[in-house]
Amino acid sequence: MSKSLSRGPFPATRMRRMRADDFSRRLMRENRLSVDDLIYPMFVLDGKNQREAVASMPGVERFSVDLLLQEAKELVELGIPAIALFPVVDAAGKSELAEEAYNSNGLVQRCVSALKDRYPELGIITDVALDPYTTHGQDGIIDDKGYVLNDRTVDTLVKQALSHARAGADVVAPSDMMDGRIGDVRQALEAAGHVNTRILAYSAKYASSYYGPFRDAVGSAGNLGKGHKYSYQMDPANSDEALHECALDLQEGADMIMVKPGMPYLDIVRRVKDELAAPTYVYQVSGEYAMHCAAFEKGWLDREAVIMESLLAFKRAGADGILTYFAKAAAIILRDHAK
Numbered sequence: 001m002s003k004s005l006s007r008g009p010f011p012a013t014r015m016r017r018m019r020a021d022d023f024s025r026r027l028m029r030e031n032r033l034s035v036d037d038l039i040y041p042m043f044v045l046d047g048k049n050q051r052e053a054v055a056s057m058p059g060v061e062r063f064s065v066d067l068l069l070q071e072a073k074e075l076v077e078l079g080i081p082a083i084a085l086f087p088v089v090d091a092a093g094k095s096e097l098a099e100e101a102y103n104s105n106g107l108v109q110r111c112v113s114a115l116k117d118r119y120p121e122l123g124i125i126t127d128v129a130l131d132p133y134t135t136h137g138q139d140g141i142i143d144d145k146g147y148v149l150n151d152r153t154v155d156t157l158v159k160q161a162l163s164h165a166r167a168g169a170d171v172v173a174p175s176d177m178m179d180g181r182i183g184d185v186r187q188a189l190e191a192a193g194h195v196n197t198r199i200l201a202y203s204a205k206y207a208s209s210y211y212g213p214f215r216d217a218v219g220s221a222g223n224l225g226k227g228h229k230y231s232y233q234m235d236p237a238n239s240d241e242a243l244h245e246c247a248l249d250l251q252e253g254a255d256m257i258m259v260k261p262g263m264p265y266l267d268i269v270r271r272v273k274d275e276l277a278a279p280t281y282v283y284q285v286s287g288e289y290a291m292h293c294a295a296f297e298k299g300w301l302d303r304e305a306v307i308m309e310s311l312l313a314f315k316r317a318g319a320d321g322i323l324t325y326f327a328k329a330a331a332i333i334l335r336d337h338a339k
């Protein structure tokens with residue numbers, strides 16, 4: 001049979017040649033996931049010797065500080081660079097003005113100082129947001145119509161961030177989406193001498209329906225009820241707005257910017273990385289985790305392979321690091337495959 005012109009340069013070019021053997025696949029591999037890319041979100045509870053499973057997040061538990069320290073030992077041994085802490089606050093810790101958020105002896109603050117004491121090399125990232133501490137589950141202080149007041153909320157976030165820095169947090173991570181909070185937090189940290197406390201800004205945080213299981217995990221779902229966060233979190237329809245948000249946060253003094261959720265927003269990760277060239281992070285959120293776990297439990301997807309593929313996708317999109325509930329599982333897979 002004669003060669004048809006429509007085949008272009010074939011057979012001079014056979015794309016399958018480089019895929020034929022493992023050595024050449026390895027040589028041309030463009031992206032790799034390593035343990036250095038992983039940040040593990042963890043839920044902390046009050047009390048002693050407490051651990052509770054999160055029903056909608058199989059394999060994820062809430063730990064009291066003493067048990068969280070034991071868990072942290074394993075994470076350090078696995079080489080995970082950092083964890084992100086989220087508190088489960090009981091009814092007594094919730095109020096209209098979220099004062100518990102900046103209690104120097106609060107749950108997060110105690111947990112941070114215990115962790116830094118025991119594992120100084122483990123990076124500790126704290127969540128700067130008021131939703132665990134408000135009776136209404138919003139990320140800020142509301143007026144009589146339920147509108148989240150920007151500037152009053154920022155004042156409280158600054159107090160919260162300072163209390164985390166004093167407790168020893170390496171990175172404070174405002175996840176609230178108020179305007180101007182990065183600048184105010186940065187100035188306050190500088191003024192208090194915390195010049196090396198890093199800020200990881202949840203810059204492009206969307207008003208997503210993938211956060212449901214997280215709100216169960218921290219127990220804010222009931223408080224939020226039918227409330228929503230559209231007046232501060234971003235519209236999933238927007239992309240340019242994400243660049244605007246990220247650029248502002250960098251200008252205000254963020255060291256790292258983040259896109260959240262992850263897999264449905266890989267296009268945003270790529271644009272942010274290409275256009276701003278700053279350290280860029282992505283959060284594979286609770287709903288993404290839950291979806292995967294449900295399919296693993298049904299035997300519909302191969303657990304190990306799909307976890308690794310989902311995380312590699314973030315690297316390919318340009319992320320420098322990934323917050324993921326699969327961090328520990330992925331670190332174990334990476335360790336075992338290196339043997």
Ligand code: PBG
Nearest residue numbers: 129131175210211214285286287
């Ligand atoms: C709230 C906060 C949320 C998450 C992290 N911080 C939920 C929300 O905005 O309602 C979600 C994380 C996840 O779904 O894994 N400050």
